[in-house]
Amino acid sequence: xxxxxxxxxxxxxxxxxxxxxxxxxxxxxxxxxxxxxxxxxxxxxxxxxxxxxxxxxxxxxxxxxxxxxxxxxxxxxxxxxxxxxxxxxxxxxxxxxxxxxxxxxxxxxxxxxxxxxxxxxxxxxxxxxxxxxxxxxxxxxxxxxxxxxxxxxxxxxxxxxxxxxxxxxxxxxxxxxxxxxxxxxxxxxxxxxxxxxxxxxxxxxxxxxxxxxxxxxxxxxxxxxxxxxxxxxxxxxxxxxxxxxxxxxxxxxxxxxxxxxxxxxxxxxxxxxxxxxxxxxxxxxxxxxxxxxxxxxxxxxxxxxxxxxxxxxxxxxxxxxxxxxxxxxxxxxxxxxxxxxxxxxxxxxxxxxxxxxxxxxxxxxxxxxxxxxxxxxxxxxxxxxxxxxxxxxxxxxxxxxxx
Amino acid sequence: xxxxxxxxxxxxxxxxxxxxxxxxxxxxxxxxxxxxxxxxxxxxxxxxxxxxxxxxxxxxxxxxxxxxxxxxxxxxxxxxxxxxxxxxxxxxxxxxxxxxxxxxxxxxxxxxxxxxxxxxxxxxxxxxxxxxxxxxxxxxxxxxxxxxxxxxxxxxxxxxxxxxxxxxxxxxxxxxxxxxxxxxxxxxxxxxxxxxxxxxxxxxxxxxxxxxxxxxxxxxxxxxxxxxxxxxxxxxxxxxxxxxxxxxxxxxxxxxxxxxxxxxxxxxxxxxxxxxxxxxxxxxxxxxxxxxxxxxxxxxxxxxxxxxxxxxxxxxxxxxxxxxxxxxxxxxxx
Numbered sequence: 001x002x003x004x005x006x007x008x009x010x011x012x013x014x015x016x017x018x019x020x021x022x023x024x025x026x027x028x029x030x031x032x033x034x035x036x037x038x039x040x041x042x043x044x045x046x047x048x049x050x051x052x053x054x055x056x057x058x059x060x061x062x063x064x065x066x067x068x069x070x071x072x073x074x075x076x077x078x079x080x081x082x083x084x085x086x087x088x089x090x091x092x093x094x095x096x097x098x099x100x101x102x103x104x105x106x107x108x109x110x111x112x113x114x115x116x117x118x119x120x121x122x123x124x125x126x127x128x129x130x131x132x133x134x135x136x137x138x139x140x141x142x143x144x145x146x147x148x149x150x151x152x153x154x155x156x157x158x159x160x161x162x163x164x165x166x167x168x169x170x171x172x173x174x175x176x177x178x179x180x181x182x183x184x185x186x187x188x189x190x191x192x193x194x195x196x197x198x199x200x201x202x203x204x205x206x207x208x209x210x211x212x213x214x215x216x217x218x219x220x221x222x223x224x225x226x227x228x229x230x231x232x233x234x235x236x237x238x239x240x241x242x243x244x245x246x247x248x249x250x251x252x253x254x255x256x257x258x259x260x261x262x263x264x265x266x267x268x269x270x271x272x273x274x275x276x277x278x279x280x281x282x283x284x285x286x287x288x289x290x291x292x293x294x295x296x297x298x299x300x301x302x303x304x305x306x307x308x309x310x311x312x313x314x315x316x317x318x319x320x321x322x323x324x325x326x327x328x329x330x331x332x333x334x335x336x337x338x339x340x341x342x343x344x345x346x347x348x349x350x351x352x353x354x355x356x357x358x359x360x361x362x363x364x365x366x367x368x369x370x371x372x373x374x375x376x377x378x379x380x381x382x383x384x385x386x387x388x389x390x391x392x393x394x395x396x397x398x399x400x401x402x403x
Numbered sequence: 404x405x406x407x408x409x410x411x412x413x414x415x416x417x418x419x420x421x422x423x424x425x426x427x428x429x430x431x432x433x434x435x436x437x438x439x440x441x442x443x444x445x446x447x448x449x450x451x452x453x454x455x456x457x458x459x460x461x462x463x464x465x466x467x468x469x470x471x472x473x474x475x476x477x478x479x480x481x482x483x484x485x486x487x488x489x490x491x492x493x494x495x496x497x498x499x500x501x502x503x504x505x506x507x508x509x510x511x512x513x514x515x516x517x518x519x520x521x522x523x524x525x526x527x528x529x530x531x532x533x534x535x536x537x538x539x540x541x542x543x544x545x546x547x548x549x550x551x552x553x554x555x556x557x558x559x560x561x562x563x564x565x566x567x568x569x570x571x572x573x574x575x576x577x578x579x580x581x582x583x584x585x586x587x588x589x590x591x592x593x594x595x596x597x598x599x600x601x602x603x604x605x606x607x608x609x610x611x612x613x614x615x616x617x618x619x620x621x622x623x624x625x626x627x628x629x630x631x632x633x634x635x636x637x638x639x640x641x642x643x644x645x646x647x648x649x650x651x652x653x654x655x656x657x658x659x660x661x662x663x664x665x666x667x668x669x670x671x672x673x674x675x676x677x678x679x680x681x682x683x684x685x686x687x688x689x690x691x692x693x694x695x696x697x698x699x700x701x702x703x704x705x706x707x708x709x710x711x712x713x714x715x716x717x718x719x720x721x722x723x724x725x726x727x728x729x730x731x732x733x734x735x736x737x
Contacts, residue, residue, distance in 0.1 A: 007410065011676070014676075015676075015678055015679060016683050018678075018679050019682075029499050035657060061662035065650065072451065155632075158610050174487075195551065198683075329662075330666050331664050331667065331686065331687075332679070332683070334686070335682055335683070335686070336679075345636050360408060361408070364408035364409070368409070368410050368413070368675055369675075369676065371628070371665045371667070371669040371672050372546065372628075372629060372669055373532075373628040373632070373664075373669050374632040374633065374660065375628075375632070375661075375663075375664070375665070377632070378632070378661050378662060391545065391546065391548070393548075394409070394546070394548025395548045395549075395550045397406065397408045397409070397547065397548055398406040398408065398547060398548030398549055398550075399406070399548065399550060399551060
């Protein structure tokens, strides 16, 4: 893996962010609205806290078993006439996907942190494909040539005036800086509309996967994932191995806790995908690729996850549901957004940088930016103890791996 | 201690602990000056553990302010640098500056320690104080990642306390108290010191005392991270403040108790990111000011320093930061 920025330029980057008034304004609005929403969601569905405890137990059992679960899930997916793969490394995952896509294809993508982790979009573009991010925030980021600043709201740091300017450029017609947000959204819808239907391939991630049926649970609100995984003839899903749980019932519980702590009473859509589209309506002959994809590929990425699972105090990083709640509680994130982080943000991002991404310099920079104040732990549905992990990680960084 | 991956600010504190048994590398006697005139016994079964934070508060404040100015003026160009180099480059003699800070000011920042001892005495607790012989808890070693050094220091500190005949410790600095109460047992076999925080002791004994603050004030309370989220001291400070006549406790809507926002001064963070730490202090003061309080009460030397700086940066006049130990002391009938 590449050795990224040294501490000096990292520090310069986060101070630059901390002095950016617009960024801070955008963030403080986001924090307020997140807190209100999550409070309402939890008050309306008070069973969520107990369910979260159950989910922690599910994850504690599933994470050490993730390789077995991946094999089981692949067997299930293949029974459903899809194809499953285990990718040991990011490079392997990219290769598997490239072998499916080839070159010169039109690809529509749903937001995926795992895709971000392995640099999937950039890689596919390099290989001569036309790739469109379809999540609105991710679309903005792609067109800005920026990187995501939050796991669920990647464009959290971009104020609306900047979006108007960007869209004017991208879409070739004027969108006034004071235009309504609805108009901006409509412009994106219009621009992406035909891409979904012209696309050769749709790519998504997944929030959780049930091994017993090979079912992907994909939570969303915009509807872009329905289209991206439904309209093109091929659907490829890239999933971190830690997202696997044994049963559908458990997967549902993980999903509900994920969206609730991501501040939704209920999301607009939860897509359950277990295999390619099929019909038996003509003479009971099963035929694949009716209105949905003919091909369904699922790649389970290890990429350091099984290694991370071997660290007793750091393993909990794999329990993360990616609800993003902790980010809103971090006092440093509140002024720097995703500049405090690597592929994943804030303190927990340091653990991923160190073990999964194997980048100790970046990991150290991020680890020593954590206040270890512990408010993230209060928010976390699965009680991930970030300060504990940070202290452990600093020990590994300062004293070397061996005890 | 020189892992290349550990930021210099933290290695500076760690080196000082190793060489001088305090975070600033100054003489221990300098730290113990606050207790002059209190006639605290140097040997007792129950000791008051003063820690570095308050004892070297004035020096720390000076160091942080120097670091902040340097950080702002040459941001990204010269930092990080080793503090030793940083001193040389600026032609600074930090120990000299520390001494001049001490002689030049009436306020040393150690007042809460004196106040705490006076409060304990009024509650009929007569603690000892080890002064120059008080070991350093070594918490910054733990935070920097030097666990082996921390463990070694913990064992030595424990031995030192034991050989002084100590059985019970009343801690006041949240970091030190957490280290002594929760971290030491992980590294010291047969650890048998009873460690309690000052506020726990006070909250238990206080109901029999009448408390009255000298003037009518609106007080907001800032929970130090280590106290609230590491030691679960949430309810005690509120119970104490609510029992004081003339004090009206006004709290933030959301960012209180377990949800309190960090002041930006955690675990040596202020030495690694001096300027960012200041931004966080300002943010926290802004949150606290929404309550309309005219006194910010907290109970951690780091928080006191950060919040005072936040007020200064915001040019807020007429609001002061007080340590809870001082508030209790001022409220006890003379």
